[in-house]
Amino acid sequence: MEALEGKALSGPHYNDWPNALGFDTHYEERSPVELRVEGTIPAYTAGTLFRTGLGPRTFKTSKETCFSVNHWFDSFSQIHRFQIHAPQANEPIRVTYNSRLTSDGLIEKIRKTGKLDGFTFAAKYDPCKSFFRKVQSVFHPNGEPKPNEINVAVTMSANFPGFSKTGERLDSPHGPGQGMTLCNKTDATMMQMLDPESLEPVGIARQTTLHPELKGLGSGAHAQSDPNTGHVFNYNLDFDRSPIYRIFRVSTSSGKTSILAKIHHSAAYLHSLFLTENYVVLCVWNSFYKAGGASILWHRNLLDAMAYDSTQPATWFVIDKRPAEEGGRGLIARYTSDAFFAFHTINAYEEPSSTSEGTVDIVADLAAFDNMDVLEHFYLDNLVSDSPKVHASNHSFGSTIRPSYRRYRLPSPSTAxxxxxxxxxxYTSNKEDAFELPIINPKLVTKKHRYMYGVCNTGKSTFLDELVKCDASTHTTLRWSRHGHTAGEPVFVPDPKSSEEDGGVLLSVVLDGHEGKSYLLVLDAKNMEEVGRAHVDGAIGFGFHGLFLQA
Structure with missing residues (x-):
C-alpha cells in the first residue's frame, strides 16, 4: 500500500453519518491485492470494474502554503480497478483491487510551484477560482502537459475508436492483437489514455486528432456508444460570437470521424446527450455560458461564466445518426420545452407515434433540476460531514438541489x-423518488426500458445516502441504505441466463464512514438486497462513474 500525506477532517459528523474520508483520500494500491469476500458474488460478474475517484484534498507546497480543493468537481483524479476472477472448480470467486492517482504529475507541479495555471493558492484560496478546475486546466494548459499532468476522471471508455493506446490517430478498428485501450474523459476535448492494468497514464488524446473541425473546447463527458455497431457519438462546442455545436460520429470499423450536423445555438454546459436507434438528440438545457463562452476567458472558471436563464426554453435538436455519405440528413427536427438543468440523460428510444401514423416518437428520460443550485451545493464545505458549515448549508439549500425523474416525448421527428x-x-417524479448517476440494464440502451437505478440524497446525510431502483411503469421504488454507508453510482451487470430486465446485480463502491474503509457492494437488481461484498483496506474517494467489462 502506498499512502500520500494528509489526514481527513475530524470532528462531530452530521447526523452521525461520517463521509469526510471520501473527499480527502490518501489510499492507493499500485499493485493488485486480494480482497476479503463476504457472501456470494455470482460467477457471471467475472470481469473488471473500473471506477473514477478522487485523491487528496489538501497537501503542502514547497512555498510553505497548503493547497486545498474546495469543490467536488475539482478533486484530483484517481482510478480504481476491481478484477472479479472467474471461480475455479469448487472454489469461491476472488476479487483483486489496484488503484492509481492519475494526476500525480500535476500535484507534484503544484507542490513545487505553489501554483496551478498561473494562480497562487494559500490555505483557503478563492473557491470561485477553482470550480471545474479539471476542465479549466484542459482549456488553458501551460505548454504541452505530460500524461499525468492533466486532471480528468469523470467517465471511462474502452477501445475508443480512432485512438491508439497512447492517443494517436488510429485509422483502423481495434483488433484483438492490439490489446485493450482505456480512455479517461471529462467535459472537454482532451482525454487521458491509461494502461488498462497498471492504470498508469500513457498518453493524451484530443478530438482534433479525430477530425480537424473538432476544434472547440467543450464536449460531453458521456459520449454515447451505439449498442449494435459500437460507433461513438458526441458533440464538440466551439465558443465563438456565434457558438457552434458539431455533432459527430466515430466509426468502430474504420476509425473515421464524420460531422453529422453543425448547429449554431447558445453555448451551454452539457454533460450528456441522448441516443436512439436512428437519432442523436442534443438537449441544450439552461446552463448557458455568458457572452457565448467568452466569459470563461476573463473569469477563468466555468461556474462564474455560466448563468441559469429560466426565461429561455430548453431546446432539443434531433440529428440523423448516419453521415451524409450514408444517406444521413443532418439536423431533422427541433423542439423546445420549459427551462431546466441536468447532468445526466438516462435513456431514449423510439416507439410508434400516437399522433402521426407511420412515424415514430422519441421518448427521452433524464434526471432534471429546477435550476443550477446544485452546482453551488457541491462546494465541499456543504458536503463534508464534519465541516462547520454543513448544518447551515443543509437548511439554506431547498429542494432545488434534488433532481426529479422526467420523461419527455418528441413527437414524430421525421415530420416535425x-x-x-x-x-x-x-411525467415528473417527486423529489423523494428521484435519483442521480442514473443507469439501466445495458441491454436496453436505445430500447424501451422499465427499471432505472441510481443514488439518492434524502437528507439523512450531507451527501448521498441511498441506492434506489425506480419502476418507470408503476412509479414505485425499492431502496438500499445503511446508516453511515455512502454508496457511489451503481453499475448493472446482467445475468446472461435471465430474460428479465432486472435479472442481474448492481456493483457499487461504498464507504463505511464509521470504519473508515470502503467495500465493493453487490446487490440483487431485482429486490435490492445484498448478496455479497469485497472489503478494501482503505477509503476510496467519491468519484463519478464506472465502466464494467465482462471477462
Whole structure:
C-alpha cells in the first residue's frame, strides 16, 4: 500500500453519518491485492470494474502554503480497478483491487510551484477560482502537459475508436492483437489514455486528432456508444460570437470521424446527450455560458461564466445518426420545452407515434433540476460531514438541489419542423423518488426500458445516502441504505441466463464512514438486497462513474 500525506477532517459528523474520508483520500494500491469476500458474488460478474475517484484534498507546497480543493468537481483524479476472477472448480470467486492517482504529475507541479495555471493558492484560496478546475486546466494548459499532468476522471471508455493506446490517430478498428485501450474523459476535448492494468497514464488524446473541425473546447463527458455497431457519438462546442455545436460520429470499423450536423445555438454546459436507434438528440438545457463562452476567458472558471436563464426554453435538436455519405440528413427536427438543468440523460428510444401514423416518437428520460443550485451545493464545505458549515448549508439549500425523474416525448421527428415543435413533458417524479448517476440494464440502451437505478440524497446525510431502483411503469421504488454507508453510482451487470430486465446485480463502491474503509457492494437488481461484498483496506474517494467489462 502506498499512502500520500494528509489526514481527513475530524470532528462531530452530521447526523452521525461520517463521509469526510471520501473527499480527502490518501489510499492507493499500485499493485493488485486480494480482497476479503463476504457472501456470494455470482460467477457471471467475472470481469473488471473500473471506477473514477478522487485523491487528496489538501497537501503542502514547497512555498510553505497548503493547497486545498474546495469543490467536488475539482478533486484530483484517481482510478480504481476491481478484477472479479472467474471461480475455479469448487472454489469461491476472488476479487483483486489496484488503484492509481492519475494526476500525480500535476500535484507534484503544484507542490513545487505553489501554483496551478498561473494562480497562487494559500490555505483557503478563492473557491470561485477553482470550480471545474479539471476542465479549466484542459482549456488553458501551460505548454504541452505530460500524461499525468492533466486532471480528468469523470467517465471511462474502452477501445475508443480512432485512438491508439497512447492517443494517436488510429485509422483502423481495434483488433484483438492490439490489446485493450482505456480512455479517461471529462467535459472537454482532451482525454487521458491509461494502461488498462497498471492504470498508469500513457498518453493524451484530443478530438482534433479525430477530425480537424473538432476544434472547440467543450464536449460531453458521456459520449454515447451505439449498442449494435459500437460507433461513438458526441458533440464538440466551439465558443465563438456565434457558438457552434458539431455533432459527430466515430466509426468502430474504420476509425473515421464524420460531422453529422453543425448547429449554431447558445453555448451551454452539457454533460450528456441522448441516443436512439436512428437519432442523436442534443438537449441544450439552461446552463448557458455568458457572452457565448467568452466569459470563461476573463473569469477563468466555468461556474462564474455560466448563468441559469429560466426565461429561455430548453431546446432539443434531433440529428440523423448516419453521415451524409450514408444517406444521413443532418439536423431533422427541433423542439423546445420549459427551462431546466441536468447532468445526466438516462435513456431514449423510439416507439410508434400516437399522433402521426407511420412515424415514430422519441421518448427521452433524464434526471432534471429546477435550476443550477446544485452546482453551488457541491462546494465541499456543504458536503463534508464534519465541516462547520454543513448544518447551515443543509437548511439554506431547498429542494432545488434534488433532481426529479422526467420523461419527455418528441413527437414524430421525421415530420416535425426544424423550428417550433414542442417537447411534451409526460411525467415528473417527486423529489423523494428521484435519483442521480442514473443507469439501466445495458441491454436496453436505445430500447424501451422499465427499471432505472441510481443514488439518492434524502437528507439523512450531507451527501448521498441511498441506492434506489425506480419502476418507470408503476412509479414505485425499492431502496438500499445503511446508516453511515455512502454508496457511489451503481453499475448493472446482467445475468446472461435471465430474460428479465432486472435479472442481474448492481456493483457499487461504498464507504463505511464509521470504519473508515470502503467495500465493493453487490446487490440483487431485482429486490435490492445484498448478496455479497469485497472489503478494501482503505477509503476510496467519491468519484463519478464506472465502466464494467465482462471477462
Amino acid at each position: 419542423a426544424t423550428k417550433g415543435a414542442q417537447a411534451i413533458l409526460e
